[in-house]
Amino acid sequence: MTGRPTITQLAAELGIAPSTVSRAFTRPNLLKPETVAMVQKAAEAAGYVPNHHARALSTGRAGAIGLIVPDIANPFFPPLVRAAQNYASDLGLSVFLADTDEDPTREDRLISRMAPQVEGLIVVSSRLASSRIRQIADSQRVAFINRDVPETYRILLDTTAAIRSALAHLSELGHRRIAYIGGPPQSWANKQRRSAVDNFSKAHALEVTHFSADPGTYEAAKALSDSVAASGVTAVIAFDDVIAHGLMGGFAAAGVDVPKDLSVIGCDDTLATTTFPALSTIAVNVGAAARRAVAALSENPGSTSLTGARIIFEGTLVLRGTTGPVRPASSPLTLEPELDHPAARSVQTGRGSDS
Amino acid sequence: MTGRPTITQLAAELGIAPSTVSRAFTRPNLLKPETVAMVQKAAEAAGYVPNHHARALSTGRAGAIGLIVPDIANPFFPPLVRAAQNYASDLGLSVFLADTDEDPTREDRLISRMAPQVEGLIVVSSRLASSRIRQIADSQRVAFINRDVPETYRILLDTTAAIRSALAHLSELGHRRIAYIGGPPQSWANKQRRSAVDNFSKAHALEVTHFSADPGTYEAAKALSDSVAASGVTAVIAFDDVIAHGLMGGFAAAGVDVPKDLSVIGCDDTLATTTFPALSTIAVNVGAAARRAVAALSENPGSTSLTGARIIFEGTLVLRGTTGPVRPASSPLTLEPELDHPAARSVQTGRGSDS
DNA sequence: CCTTGTTTTGCAAACGTTTGCAGAGAAAAG
DNA sequence: CTTTTCTCTGCAAACGTTTGCAAAACAAGG
Numbered sequence: 001m002t003g004r005p006t007i008t009q010l011a012a013e014l015g016i017a018p019s020t021v022s023r024a025f026t027r028p029n030l031l032k033p034e035t036v037a038m039v040q041k042a043a044e045a046a047g048y049v050p051n052h053h054a055r056a057l058s059t060g061r062a063g064a065i066g067l068i069v070p071d072i073a074n075p076f077f078p079p080l081v082r083a084a085q086n087y088a089s090d091l092g093l094s095v096f097l098a099d100t101d102e103d104p105t106r107e108d109r110l111i112s113r114m115a116p117q118v119e120g121l122i123v124v125s126s127r128l129a130s131s132r133i134r135q136i137a138d139s140q141r142v143a144f145i146n147r148d149v150p151e152t153y154r155i156l157l158d159t160t161a162a163i164r165s166a167l168a169h170l171s172e173l174g175h176r177r178i179a180y181i182g183g184p185p186q187s188w189a190n191k192q193r194r195s196a197v198d199n200f201s202k203a204h205a206l207e208v209t210h211f212s213a214d215p216g217t218y219e220a221a222k223a224l225s226d227s228v229a230a231s232g233v234t235a236v237i238a239f240d241d242v243i244a245h246g247l248m249g250g251f252a253a254a255g256v257d258v259p260k261d262l263s264v265i266g267c268d269d270t271l272a273t274t275t276f277p278a279l280s281t282i283a284v285n286v287g288a289a290a291r292r293a294v295a296a297l298s299e300n301p302g303s304t305s306l307t308g309a310r311i312i313f314e315g316t317l318v319l320r321g322t323t324g325p326v327r328p329a330s331s332p333l334t335l336e337p338e339l340d341h342p343a344a345r346s347v348q349t350g351r352g353s354d355s
Numbered sequence: 356m357t358g359r360p361t362i363t364q365l366a367a368e369l370g371i372a373p374s375t376v377s378r379a380f381t382r383p384n385l386l387k388p389e390t391v392a393m394v395q396k397a398a399e400a401a402g403y404v405p406n407h408h409a410r411a412l413s414t415g416r417a418g419a420i421g422l423i424v425p426d427i428a429n430p431f432f433p434p435l436v437r438a439a440q441n442y443a444s445d446l447g448l449s450v451f452l453a454d455t456d457e458d459p460t461r462e463d464r465l466i467s468r469m470a471p472q473v474e475g476l477i478v479v480s481s482r483l484a485s486s487r488i489r490q491i492a493d494s495q496r497v498a499f500i501n502r503d504v505p506e507t508y509r510i511l512l513d514t515t516a517a518i519r520s521a522l523a524h525l526s527e528l529g530h531r532r533i534a535y536i537g538g539p540p541q542s543w544a545n546k547q548r549r550s551a552v553d554n555f556s557k558a559h560a561l562e563v564t565h566f567s568a569d570p571g572t573y574e575a576a577k578a579l580s581d582s583v584a585a586s587g588v589t590a591v592i593a594f595d596d597v598i599a600h601g602l603m604g605g606f607a608a609a610g611v612d613v614p615k616d617l618s619v620i621g622c623d624d625t626l627a628t629t630t631f632p633a634l635s636t637i638a639v640n641v642g643a644a645a646r647r648a649v650a651a652l653s654e655n656p657g658s659t660s661l662t663g664a665r666i667i668f669e670g671t672l673v674l675r676g677t678t679g680p681v682r683p684a685s686s687p688l689t690l691e692p693e694l695d696h697p698a699a700r701s702v703q704t705g706r707g708s709d710s
Numbered sequence: 711c712c713t714t715g716t717t718t719t720g721c722a723a724a725c726g727t728t729t730g731c732a733g734a735g736a737a738a739a740g
Numbered sequence: 741c742t743t744t745t746c747t748c749t750g751c752a753a754a755c756g757t758t759t760g761c762a763a764a765a766c767a768a769g770g
Contacts, residue, residue: 017750052472054726056408057755073433082427085454097452099440117407218629252631274573276607361756372720409756412725
């Protein structure tokens with residue numbers, strides 16, 4: 001049981017000083033090329049791998065970042081996690097992942113526990129109180145995604161403009177009564193999207209009815225679909241794609257045709273073209289946000305906190321098959337099964353680039 | 356810029372030895388209760404948090420495990436990641452997450468890079484060669500999920516029996532010609548499922564046609580749907596739910612009715628009831644597998660590798676709305692749009708428990 | 711009071727790196 | 741051939757813990 005070889009062992013074997021071996025890896029330009037080669041060969045042969053903990057202890061750099069999300073099972077997060085991990089890996093950083101289960105207490109605990117052992121933290125869709133967030137931002141290096149607390153370093157996926165386009169598009173198609181289906185109430189994105197809908201509607205004489213699919217799940221949305229259909233709206237904008245999808249599931253079961261009877265627009269573009277008909281939605285560049293966050297954490301490794309910033313990525317409207325002209329008032333919506341099977345409509349535009 | 360307080364600073368402040376402070380946290384029973392209290396109070400006040408790297412260096416325990424998956428964006432993995440992270444957190448462990456992007460080279464590199472800095476590794480659906488896997492298992496503490504290499508520690512989500520049930524069920528409904536739609540060719544689960552289908556079919560006089568939705572995406576499956584529909588099979592078993600879903604998307608677009616024209620059964624139960632009609636599938640207990648893996652890694656922290664084991668979790672068939680009696684031979688399948696809209700069928704059984 | 715035993719604390723080495731400083735050679739300049 | 745200037749390598753301290761061993765303090769038994 002000799003365990004893994006260490007720098008000291010390598011050095012002894014080669015008859016040189018440990019510091020030389022160390023430099024062969026970290027500052028090869030200080031060394032004679034042949035020395036570097038020799039060390040590398042020996043390291044390879046012995047299967048040497050550097051001990052990150054020792055390095056971290058010595059340099060004060062952790063070589064890792066923490067990523068905290070409310071619920072990894074929500075399809076919004078995996079692409080974000082993936083982008084963060086890939087980019088971090090390119091930068092030679094590892095990533096700790098933690099899931100708060102939507103619980104603020106758990107989130108707070110996780111932040112405290114992770115912060116000291118990492119270069120910095122990315123906290124996505126935080127459910128913490130603003131005061132607490134500012135406090136944390138003061139003493140820890142943390143980049144927030146989709147949470148807008150002044151003076152913190154935050155990256156926001158802004159859908160306001162895209163929602164305006166969406167509403168304008170619906171308005172052009174003749175829709176006047178629309179519904180907004182809210183998601184998690186503590187979510188910044190939810191508040192932002194709701195008020196984007198409200199503001200545009202007020203300015204353009206649209207009537208908006210509010211619903212809330214509280215836990216934000218497919219099932220919750222599906223359960224809501226009947227009341228939405230019965231409310232007399234002709235179009236709905238949902239907080240996100242899974243809610244939109246749940247609604248569509250409910251509509252399909254009740255024989256309400258999308259988009260003939262009801263137009264629906266989702267948000268986040270997490271489902272791409274996997275719904276039927278393909279869901280019109282607002283695409284949002286999570287990958288770019290994630291990369292920006294890890295970049296921010298990897299810069300200025302000395303500082304004890306990130307300087308405030310407010311970075312915005314705009315979402316873009318993607319029209320696919322779930323929006324159409326308003327149903328003429330003469331043929332009111334019934335909740336009976338329909339007889340015709342809608343052919344897929346495909347008004348499709350490209351998605352936002354993610355590079 | 357004093358930085359975070361250390362054990363030594365705390366000790367100096369209190370006029371006691373660093374070792375005493377250390378013990379106040381790690382072995383409080385060795386100390387006079389009032390000493391412990393005093394240290395805790397001071398630590399609290401000073402905002403002391405232990406340095407994990409120093410601890411790891413000193414004890415040789417990393418306090419973290421690594422989790423390596425081929426593609427976090429595939430819905431099979433998030434629940435697994437979530438379960439692993441939750442359970443690890445309960446055990447006081449953090450988790451490093453890495454995504455190999457389905458690339459064996461990347462996977463190998465990630466394993467080598469992570470292994471030395473963690474207590475152990477969980478590698479899910481490895482795409483590495485068996486020889487390499489055995490090699491790795493010899494020198495690293497690693498638990499494999501869904502990869503069956505002898506003498507390694509592996510946890511398998513076995514769907515063989517459930518696939519037999521599925522085929523028996525289809526057979527009872529009168530189906531004789533079925534298709535198996537394969538997923539990632541290097542996947543152990545894919546091989547296992549394919550041969551389960553083959554074996555049962557041979558024994559029960561079913562005729563099976565093979566297809567492969569190679570990258571395993573929704574789109575690949577959708578693109579395949581026409582040939583599947585045209586092949587004359589009356590039922591399909593897909594490698595996983597996303598392939599099943601893609602097929603259904605293609606069928607819907609072509610006017611092929613599920614389950615009237617074609618029955619479909621998925622696998623892994625990643626989509627739950629979010630398809631229309633709700634997908635019949637094979638539920639698999641990923642959470643249990645994940646927890647078993649972290650438990651294995653947290654035991655025997657001294658050893659340099661895990662002792663071989665082969666742990667099986669059986670999947671269970673969940674019948675929902677996508678299977679039905681075979682279409683009578685007198686009314687052959689056409690590829691024209693149908694006129695009737697299928698009402699949701701709901702032969703539903705419970706899912707496997709996940710606790 | 712002196713042993714003896716037990717509980718509580720301190721000393722110092724160790725974990726595997728990195729890095730400032732200085733020494734040893736070698737090359738360049740005089 | 742000496743001095744100066746580089747280039748390359750080694751020494752040793754430091755990073756913040758843990759832990760075996762031993763010393764000190766205290767309690768109990770005689």
